[in-house]
Amino acid sequence: MSLETTMNSDTILKVEHLSMKFGGLMAINDFSFEAKRGEITALIGPNGAGKTTVFNCITGFYKPTMGMIVLNQKSGKQYLLERLPDFEITKHAKVARTFQNIRLFSGLTVLENLLVAQHNKLMVASGFTVLGLLGFPTYRKAAKEAIELAKHWLEKADLIDRADDPAGDLSYGAQRRLEIARAMCTGPELLCLDEPAAGLNPRESAALNTLLRSIRADTGTSLLLIEHDMSVVMEISDHVVVLEYGQKISDGTPDQVKNDPKVIAAYLGVEDDEVEDVISEVESLEGGVN
Amino acid sequence: MTNTTSRHEGAAGDLTARALREALYAGLISLGLFVLFVGLKSDQNIRNELILVPRWGLLAIFVVIAMVGRFLMIAYLQPFLASQKVVNAATGMLPDSMASRFFRLPFFIAAVVVSAVMIAVARGLPDNIAAYATIIRGLAIIYSLACLFYMFRIFITTHFTVLAVAALVLYPIVIVAIFGAQGSLKWVDNFGIQILIYVMLAWGLNIVVGLAGLLDLGYVAFYAVGAYSYALLSSTFGLSFWVLLPMAGILAAFWGMILGFPVLRLRGDYLAIVTLAFGEIIRLVLLNWAEVTNGAAGISGVAKASIFGIWSFDVSAPNNFAKAFGLPMSSAYYKIFLFYLILALALLTAFVTVRLRRMPIGRAWEALREDEIACRSLGINTVTTKLTAFAIGAMFGGFAGSFFAARQGFVSPESFVFLESAVILAIVVLGGMGSLVGIAVAAAVMVGGTEILRELEFLKHIFGPDFTPELYRMLLFGIAMVVVMVWKPRGFVGSREPTAFLHERKAVSGSFTKEGHG
Numbered sequence: 001m002s003l004e005t006t007m008n009s010d011t012i013l014k015v016e017h018l019s020m021k022f023g024g025l026m027a028i029n030d031f032s033f034e035a036k037r038g039e040i041t042a043l044i045g046p047n048g049a050g051k052t053t054v055f056n057c058i059t060g061f062y063k064p065t066m067g068m069i070v071l072n073q074k075s076g077k078q079y080l081l082e083r084l085p086d087f088e089i090t091k092h093a094k095v096a097r098t099f100q101n102i103r104l105f106s107g108l109t110v111l112e113n114l115l116v117a118q119h120n121k122l123m124v125a126s127g128f129t130v131l132g133l134l135g136f137p138t139y140r141k142a143a144k145e146a147i148e149l150a151k152h153w154l155e156k157a158d159l160i161d162r163a164d165d166p167a168g169d170l171s172y173g174a175q176r177r178l179e180i181a182r183a184m185c186t187g188p189e190l191l192c193l194d195e196p197a198a199g200l201n202p203r204e205s206a207a208l209n210t211l212l213r214s215i216r217a218d219t220g221t222s223l224l225l226i227e228h229d230m231s232v233v234m235e236i237s238d239h240v241v242v243l244e245y246g247q248k249i250s251d252g253t254p255d256q257v258k259n260d261p262k263v264i265a266a267y268l269g270v271e272d273d274e275v276e277d278v279i280s281e282v283e284s285l286e287g288g289v290n
Numbered sequence: 291m292t293n294t295t296s297r298h299e300g301a302a303g304d305l306t307a308r309a310l311r312e313a314l315y316a317g318l319i320s321l322g323l324f325v326l327f328v329g330l331k332s333d334q335n336i337r338n339e340l341i342l343v344p345r346w347g348l349l350a351i352f353v354v355i356a357m358v359g360r361f362l363m364i365a366y367l368q369p370f371l372a373s374q375k376v377v378n379a380a381t382g383m384l385p386d387s388m389a390s391r392f393f394r395l396p397f398f399i400a401a402v403v404v405s406a407v408m409i410a411v412a413r414g415l416p417d418n419i420a421a422y423a424t425i426i427r428g429l430a431i432i433y434s435l436a437c438l439f440y441m442f443r444i445f446i447t448t449h450f451t452v453l454a455v456a457a458l459v460l461y462p463i464v465i466v467a468i469f470g471a472q473g474s475l476k477w478v479d480n481f482g483i484q485i486l487i488y489v490m491l492a493w494g495l496n497i498v499v500g501l502a503g504l505l506d507l508g509y510v511a512f513y514a515v516g517a518y519s520y521a522l523l524s525s526t527f528g529l530s531f532w533v534l535l536p537m538a539g540i541l542a543a544f545w546g547m548i549l550g551f552p553v554l555r556l557r558g559d560y561l562a563i564v565t566l567a568f569g570e571i572i573r574l575v576l577l578n579w580a581e582v583t584n585g586a587a588g589i590s591g592v593a594k595a596s597i598f599g600i601w602s603f604d605v606s607a608p609n610n611f612a613k614a615f616g617l618p619m620s621s622a623y624y625k626i627f628l629f630y631l632i633l634a635l636a637l638l639t640a641f642v643t644v645r646l647r648r649m650p651i652g653r654a655w656e657a658l659r660e661d662e663i664a665c666r667s668l669g670i671n672t673v674t675t676k677l678t679a680f681a682i683g684a685m686f687g688g689f690a691g692s693f694f695a696a697r698q699g700f701v702s703p704e705s706f707v708f709l710e711s712a713v714i715l716a717i718v719v720l721g722g723m724g725s726l727v728g729i730a731v732a733a734a735v736m737v738g739g740t741e742i743l744r745e746l747e748f749l750k751h752i753f754g755p756d757f758t759p760e761l762y763r764m765l766l767f768g769i770a771m772v773v774v775m776v777w778k779p780r781g782f783v784g785s786r787e788p789t790a791f792l793h794e795r796k797a798v799s800g801s802f803t804k805e806g807h808g
């Protein structure tokens with residue numbers, strides 16, 4: 001691929017002119033942003049703004065109608081994510097994700113959840129099952145290492161005591177932490193978190209902040225997160241992108257975004273004298289669609 | 291806080307009041323029941339007249355016992371049992387932990403000692419104490435016997451696999467010892483081999499349905515592919531069973547992949563319908579492609595399996611097994627050999643399943659059953675994962691099919707109807723999806739149960755000579771399924787054994803595992 005690297009090496013993800021259409025609905029309209037390596041980038045916006053759609057485009061669950069998503073790995077390898085099937089985005093491009101409605105393997109134990117996440121590594125070690133089935137030692141060694149890695153993340157996520165319980169038996173907050181630990185077991189360079197603090201109490205979201213910070217500090221993983229909880233967003237993110245009606249309305253540091261009048265208008269509504277502007281804008285949009 | 295305490299007191303008061311009320315009812319009922327039985331006694335007086343003797347005291351004792359018993363039951367026993375349930379839930383022990391608290395080794399030793407002492411000193415006791423000593427001795431002996439029984443049960447459940455395999459290996463030997471070579475035929479063939487074929491098929495299907503969660507209603511197609519590939523290749527090219535056994539497996543696995551490709555995108559009911567159609571397509575092709583498969587007439591005279599080509603079971607062959615060992619001619623040897631062959635094949639299936647579950651591919655199957663989207667987000671290629679599940683499940687179906695052809699000596703499309711798929715699936719569901727032991731038990735109950743129906747001659751004496759119990763086997767099959775599904779909706783073994791553990795191996799309750807989306 002002849003990507004003229006206008007992006008410098010400390011950009012990990014570059015989304016350019018991303019558009020996603022569902023029938024007549026323009027869920028995302030010409031959306032561009034960049035995420036820097038080793039930073040925590042937050043994607044915020046009112047409900048229905050298209051944040052999760054952006055995530056699904058980045059992680060391959062949707063194929064965007066238009067636009068380009070470039071992932072720039074530490075080794076210098078570049079991937080065009082919109083062209084990869086979803087599982088290869090995790091496998092090769094090293095992008096892991098969590099889900100807004102938690103998707104754990106509830107009938108598997110906590111430890112097994114983390115072992116499933118190391119599938120590709122273990123698959124190679126077991127000689128694509130053949131060598132492992134015959135009892136070769138390479139697989140036994142790899143399995144032991146996989147359990148060690150799982151243990152490491154269980155300790156980080158404070159779940160080590162629940163390792164042998166079914167994942168469906170954990171409390172909501174613990175399930176959120178387990179999902180993050182599971183995504184980290186795939187060894188990602190970019191971790192995408194879809195509303196990690198949803199449904200957490202203040203103490204749990206403080207613990208989440210600590211976990212996310214330590215992930216960034218210890219592994220150098222870059223984070224991209226969607227979040228409604230401003231105590232999480234403003235405290236830990238280095239860079240905030242605001243999305244409304246599928247379009248970017250603001251982009252900058254948390255402080256810049258907090259004071260951006262467009263953002264305030266999007267979140268709090270607008271003054272009376274601005275209503276007419278908004279109506280005319282909406283009408284012109286509808287005209288565009290028709 | 292005060293609110294809750296008062297509610298507690300209120301609850302306690304309620305309980306006593308309820309217990310008193312229930313005791314009163316019990317007293318009234320027992321009074322009504324016993325007033326004529328116990329309260330009045332018909333007797334003869336000295337002039338030979340029939341008189342009624344009132345026994346109000348005895349009646350009162352009966353009524354009081356009933357009332358006190360009911361009161362204690364409501365006020366103490368039921369709350370105690372409920373609190374035990376809470377304790378069980380808190381300690382995470384299974385409900386039968388009541389028994390494990392009641393039957394303990396120290397108690398058992400104490401009971402044995404007590405009964406021994408009582409027996410030893412029984413002679414020297416004065417009469418009035420001796421009666422009590424006898425009661426205590428009796429209780430101690432009963433308790434220690436119950437303990438022994440309980441421990442025996444624990445031993446059986448913990449060593450079930452080893453004991454079951456040992457019993458199966460010894461089964462033909464015991465049968466021959468009891469019934470003789472000729473009499474053993476029915477027991478080895480109808481019960482042993484027939485059940486083990488279904489065990490193997492159900493274990494093969496378990497990989498697809500129980501582990502990967504892909505509902506396959508056409509599994510019998512792979513059984514048919516295995517049977518026909520053995521029958522056709524052996525009668526056309528004269529290849530031996532031991533060459534064709536793996537080949538039948540490979541061909542069935544290949545057909546498993548062929549089925550897998552078009553159904554990759556399908557889920558749930560849609561997947562079930564397409565697999566059902568696939569099973570029927572295979573059967574109809576076998577029925578109508580008469581130049582190759584000989585149509586509905588089937589292929590007869592399929593070669594028997596040999597003991598690795600060293601000894602044959604053909605009567606005319608010079609290396610006939612019976613001749614080689616100077617034994618009288620009998621078909622029992624072949625059946626016993628087939629029994630061990632299918633036992634070995636079934637154990638191979640179990641071994642591979644257990645091994646695969648601990649491998650990344652087995653975990654990926656189970657993860658696929660739990661949540662396919664999460665699987666994809668973790669970099670698991672769901673296409674190859676599904677295809678391997680179909681292929682490996684089909685492979686074991688193919689092995690079983692070639693065994694079936696070698697056993698029957700005859701194959702026809704009639705053996706591979708949809709009902710067979712349904713029975714195999716029913717066994718998997720009844721046994722508990724994913725559990726090898728549960729499935730084996732379900733196969734023994736379902737297939738063995740219908741075979742036993744043929745043996746129930748005495749029913750003719752009850753229902754008349756026209757009664758044929760075999761005709762009711764499907765009815766009983768259905769009733770059994772309904773009963774099991776009501777009492778054990780997750781099958782005989784509803785829990786799941788984890789494939790790896792950090793501190794201790796805890797079974798995962800069936801309420802957490804999913805059945806898969808299709």
